[in-house]
Amino acid sequence: SSRTLEVWGSRRADKTQLVLDHVRQHRTEYEATFMIEARLIESARVCWRGDRQRSVEDGVTGVRSLFASLRGPWLLVSDDADTIEDHGTSSYPGGSRHKPSGLPVPSH
Incomplete structure (x- = not known):
């Protein structure tokens, strides 16, 4: 099973730390x-x-294969994901269909 945790706060709240x-x-x-x-x-x-x-499609396939091959729990940290809204969802590599599940990409 997977779990998602999103850490939100003001810009200077030391979320990354x-x-x-x-x-x-x-x-x-x-x-x-x-x-x-x-x-x-x-x-x-x-x-x-x-x-x-290589294409983003091939890269996404490779990353998904890597994740699927891991036997134990793994962690994906997307730092400053809230700034993706400045570029729009379509700016995420391959568009929103490739964003990892649970990665916050605010919509306008």
Whole structure:
């Protein structure tokens, strides 16, 4: 089963530090931890595609296969996901259909 936790607060509320503290304290509980800088759309695109020049579709398929292959719990942190609204949902790599389940992408 999957669980989603969204951490919301004002810009200077140290939300990232709170999440990083959790990751550090509970690192042995996760088989893998992934972090995406969502405020940098290009960072998210690279995370989906990897370092090879391939389509976002292929990258998403690869990422989903990786997640499915993990036997233990894993953690996906999307830092500054609230800033995606500045670019619109369609700016997320591959559009909203590729955003990880539970990743907050506010609509206008």
